[in-house]
Amino acid sequence: MVPEEVQVALMREMEILLNQGRDVNAHDEHGWTLLNRAVWKGSESAVDLLLERGADVNICNRNQRTPLHLAVYKKNEIILGKLFDKGADLHFKNFNGKTPFDLIIRRKHLKLVKKLLDKGFDFECKDADGIPFLHYLVSRHFLSAVDLVLRRGANVNSTDWEGRTCLHIAINRRYIDIA
Template sequence: MLSSTAADQSRFAIHDACREGKTVVVESLLNANPKLANRRDDDDRLPIHWAVSYSHMPIVKLLVQTKNFDVDEQDGSGWTPLMMAASLKDSDELVDLLISRGADVNIKNNNGNTALHFTASKSNLDIARKLVENKASARVKDKRGQLPLHRAAAAGSVPLIKLLLQAKSPANATDIDGMTALHHAIAEGHGDAAVELLKAGAEPDKKNSDGVIAIDLAPDAKIAQYIFHSAELEGIELA
């Protein structure tokens, strides 16, 4: 008789194989019992979640062909396979496959994040482009009131900021702390990102919930001076 630990390991063998990239094992398990593709483990994840999060493309290709496959299945935290793929580097092929299977680019997890929030945080420009081209909205706020633009600004990614603004992201939207993307860019010391936002119409005199304007969040005088000087060259006056 199997111990409870051994029984659990046996029950979630396909999840282990997906994590470890054992394509032959996954194929064998699915041939024996196709329903394993829809089995949830103790983390409330399906095998597809693990295969995507570890970038095991051959296994993902196997799983998406299984009966009753739902590309938008969410784990216990509301993450879809697409969200996981969008959070990874060099995941273009994974993202392409999931989108080709009809993945919803605007579905939210439990914190209100979409795939575009995650790719903005990781400065994955190519993935962000794919999402936007497939109608991902740049205007969705998460539960902290943040747009993907807030995250791109905090990461200091000028190309992503440009992309999101072109996708109709509001430049002056505030999060639950009253912080705009400009506040986040300057607070993280990203002078070029701050200037890009100012050029796009970010309001330099907008105050956060503590009554602080963005430039006052500069981590040091050198960064503040750089932003003042660069803005002046662009014909932008800071308060």
């Protein structure tokens, strides 16, 4: 959690920049927008200010990461919720072809998996490599998320680009508790 005085200081700094005419969606010399920076620093008050001033929740930094990607990386559920409420694209792929959901799986953050699914993430879609998200959950041995996605109706027989199902992956990796 970012101390309140740090959050307020960042919000005030951004408010001054905006009042001086800075475009809320302009990129700085490092390829970041004010919203990217506020999300990265975990300043909820700065995020609120920028969203009120019309910041684009799907604008990318120079690495094709949206504010949602950054919020997932920082595991900031509050800012994630604010971005979702403003229409952040759950399926946007960064420069590596990874969506926010991919990043959540890597970090094994079940609360964020639930939050994404509640906001309508299509867990049946495949990543840039043709791998379904259920396969990622199984291959990372993220048992609680596998259970959650299956209870929500994921296709257990979906295949990856090699024709493998989740059962193939679980058996190959000796994940008996999933198989």
